[in-house]
Amino acid sequence: PISSFSAAVETTCPYCGVGCGMTVQTREAGLEGMSEIKVSGSRRHPANYGKLCVKGAAAGETIGFDGRMLHPQIDGRIVGWETALSDVANNFKRIIEEHGPDAVAFYVSGQFLTEDYYVANKLIKGFIGTANIDTNSRLCMASAVAGYKRAFGADTVPCSYEDLEQADLITLVGSNAAWAHPIVYQRIAAAKKARPTMKIVVIDPRRTATCDLADLHLPIRPGCDAALFNGLLAYLSNNEAIDQDYIARHTEGFEAALETAQLGQGDLQQLARDCDVEVDALQTWLDWATQTPKMVTLYSQGVNQSTSGVDKSNAIINCHLATGRIGKVGAGPFSITGQPNAMGGREVGGLANQLAAHMDFNRPEDIERVERFWQAPNMARQNGLKAVDMFQAVADGRIKAIWIMNTNPVASMPDADAVKRALQACDYVVVQDCMQHTDTTAVAKVLLPAATWGxxxxxxxxxxxxxxxxxxxxxxxENTRPDWWILSQVAERMGWGAAFNYRSAVDIFREHARLSGFENDGARDFDISAFSNITEAEYQQFEPVQWPVNAKAPQGTPRMFTDGRFYTPSGKAQLIAIEPRGPQNRESLETPYVFNTGRVRDQWHTMTRTAKTPKLMAHKDEPYLVMHPDDAQAVGVASGELVLAQNDLGRYVGRVEISDGQRKGDVFAPIHWTSQHASEARVDALIPANVDPISGQPELKHARVSLKPF
Ligand code: SF4
Incomplete structure (x- = not known):
């Protein structure tokens, strides 16, 4: 007999950073007793108000247990939890005793829940005594974080989604929101339909699906975003669009930023040549930006995944600060995150160069404050290794034990084959995941089965x-466990049980909230101390709310910096003088094509979940490579044939798609396919490990390759 559906549970989508609310009902069904899942958009959630994209709507179909990691394992043998936890604790203790705390590392994930992130950070930074914890958010958000910190003194996104609906001009930079953030795109589309005078501009080397909505597309040469926004700053100044009063009262650094921007800009023709766009189109965007106070600049991986990603984000922020277009309805520089919890991880200090609750290693008083709160016996005192450096340290033998949680670096890190070799040679590799077979589980000594979404x-x-x-x-x-539980159990076996005696997620969330308000005299008023005494019942009834949530803002904070006060020592925002730098990988005769990478609309990360349903696979069912018609002709391939992209790091084979929306000389490949799906389709095997010098974020969108028929 088929039972009726359960009561509805309000939850959040496991995929992208839009963070849509979902309503889920289940019932036992079928011969195997598997749950049938009914998913719909939550009408109560302010991110989506009832809508879901194709990927979110199919979440219930991707939840079966096939492929799941079902047991703890050591060297391929199934073991009990006690054996596995003791093995991890004993080997980490042994290596720390022999080589010191910096010989171990955690590599975690934007798929982690905030409580998992909190416990991992507390264990390694407060108890093990190293800040060698980084996350795959390093590949996603690190440049935007560093840009915000340089400008505002804290990692603080100023805007709300409502600002997108209130703006009169939205400039999307390096963002294919139609595919990567579909509900945000749909909100913008609905706003434009209701108010057609609203202008949409897309700045992207490719003509993407997002351009369907655009009044104007600037198909810039890859990597010249900072030059373009320097040009805008100079143009705003030349056309008296600068808000002198705002600059005087709320900012520092304007003169130097403008002087540098003017030096680089030349005239309009020169800027158009530098960015390889038509002068008239450039002039149109500059005029719209000059004349439109309610302007949002929405930016994503095309800005962040670059060796000058931090400079690009500051060049964008400069234009908003110079015009006072921030902290106001319908205005602001808005970086949109890739992963569902990239920001929650940052709140609890999920990067190697952060402490919990937005505190920093460069302020001794912050280190001491966190140390006191945690009563930490071995507090880390300096930044740890960022992702690329971390895996380099594994390769060098400086890191001898690494615990990788809920992410697949052998597929997703740049120079992915080097990462694989490093892990194969590492003394002790623990991989905690919900899936049994990934490129990274294949090189693990110990496997720990994690519970997952739902x-x-x-x-x-x-x-x-x-x-x-x-x-x-x-x-x-039966044998899977929440990530925070696994971490806490290892902490207990390393001798720190009292500090990790959590019974449920709310215990951890409450501690995180208390830390955000601990010894906080109001200078760090981006805390969530309103939840310092949250009960289990309140946690279960928790309604979505925007941080900060504290005595000043008990209902949350839709918009930051409304009072023009920032988190820098002077309280003023900083404009940064930007000297644009191009991508690090230069053209060569052997590798003449720019190899750009990005997401497919209906897939998520390495497809462990989304590949389970034919509905999502129907959109793009195999690796492909998008080429300009002239390039296809020059290489001698036709649409639908196979083409090989290669360089001295790796090879990628994809089905040719021909598009005149692709710039000549540039090709595009999707990021999702791994060794589980195809033999030569890991795009990151072709990406050199070049990083932004400030953020450490790799340049994942600009490798160089040769092409030939396969
Ligand atoms: Fe999920 Fe993102 Fe789609 Fe919303 S837009 S349903 S968060 S994948």
Missing amino acids: ETDGAVTNSDRTISIQRRFMAGP
């Missing part, structure tokens, strides 16, 4: 600072 509770924070809860609505495989 099987455990925890908080996530989306791109506009909205905190909401992913809720448990079904039982996972």
Whole structure:
């Protein structure tokens, strides 16, 4: 007999950083007793108000247990939890005793829930005694974070999604929101339909699906975003669009930033040549930006994944600060996160160069404050290794034990084959994941089966600072466990049980909230101390809310910096003088094509979940390479044939797609396929490990390759 559906559970989508709310119902069904899952958009959630994209709507179809990691394993043998946890604790202790705490590392994930992130950070930074914890958010958000910190003194996204609907001009830079953030795109599309005078501009080397909505597309030469926004700053100044009063009262550094921008800009023709766009189109965008106070600049991986990603983001922010277009309705520089909890991880210090609750290693008083709160016996005192450096240290033998949680670096790190070799040679590799077979589980000594979406509770924070809860609505495989539980159990076996005695996610969330308000005299008023005494019942009823949430803003904060006060020592925002730098990989005769990478509309990360349903695979069912018609002709391939892209790091084979929306000389390949799906389709095997000098974020969108028929 088929039972009726359960009561509805409010949760949050496991995929992108839009962070849509979902309503889920389940019922036992079918011969195997698997749960049938009914998913719909939550009408109560302010990110999506009832809507879901194709990927979110199919979440219920991707939840079966096939492919799941079902047991702890050591060297391929199934073992019990006690054996596995003791093995991890004993080997980490042994290596720390022999080589010191910097010989171990954690590499975690923007898929982590905030509570998982918090416990991992506390264990390694406060108890093990090293800040060698980094996350795959390094590949996604690190440049935007560093840009905000340079400008505002804190990693603080100023805007709300509502600002996109209120703006009169939205400039999307390096963002194919139609595919990567579909509900945000749909909100913009609905706003434009209701108010057709609203202008949409897309700045992207490719003509993407997002351009369908655009009044103007500037197909710039890859990597010249900073030059373009320097040009805008100079143009704003030349056309008296600068807000002198705002600059005087709320900013520093304007003169130097403008002087540098003017030096680089030359005239309009020169800027157009530098960026390889038509003068008239450039002039149109500059005029719209000059004349439109309600302007949002929405930017994503095309800005961040660059060796000058921080400079690009500051060049964007400069234009908003110079015009006072920030902290106001419908205005601001808005970086949109890739992963569902990239921001929640940052709130608890999920990067190697952060402390919890937005505190920093470069302020001794912050280190001491966190140390006191945690009563930490071995507090880390300096930044740890960022992702690329971390895996280099594994390769060098400086890191001898690494614990990788919920991410697949052998597929997703630049120079991915070097990462694989490093892990194969490493003394002790632990991989905690919900899936048994990934490129990274294949090189692990110890495997720990994690619970996943729908099987455990925890908080996530989306791109506009909205905190909401992913809720448990079904039982996972018997031997899987929440990530925070696994970390806490290892901490107990390393001798720190009292500090990690958590019974449920709310215990951790409450501690995180208390730390955000601990010894906080109001200078760090981006805390969530309103939740310092949250109960289990309140946590279960938690309604989405934008941080900060504190005595000053008990209902949350839709918009930051409304009072023009920033988190720098002077309280003023900083404009940064930007000297644009191009991509690090230069053209060569052997590798003449620019190799750009990005997402497919209906896939997520390495497809462990989204590949399970034919509905999502129908959109793009195999690796492909998009080429300009002239390049296809020059290489001698036709649409539908196979083409080989290669360089001295790796090879990629994809089905040719020909598009005149692709710039001549540039090709595009999707990021999702791994060794589980195809033999030569890991794009990151071709990406050199070049990083931004400030953020450490790799240049994942600009390798150089040769092409030939396959
Ligand atoms: Fe999920 Fe993102 Fe789609 Fe929303 S837009 S349903 S968060 S994948």
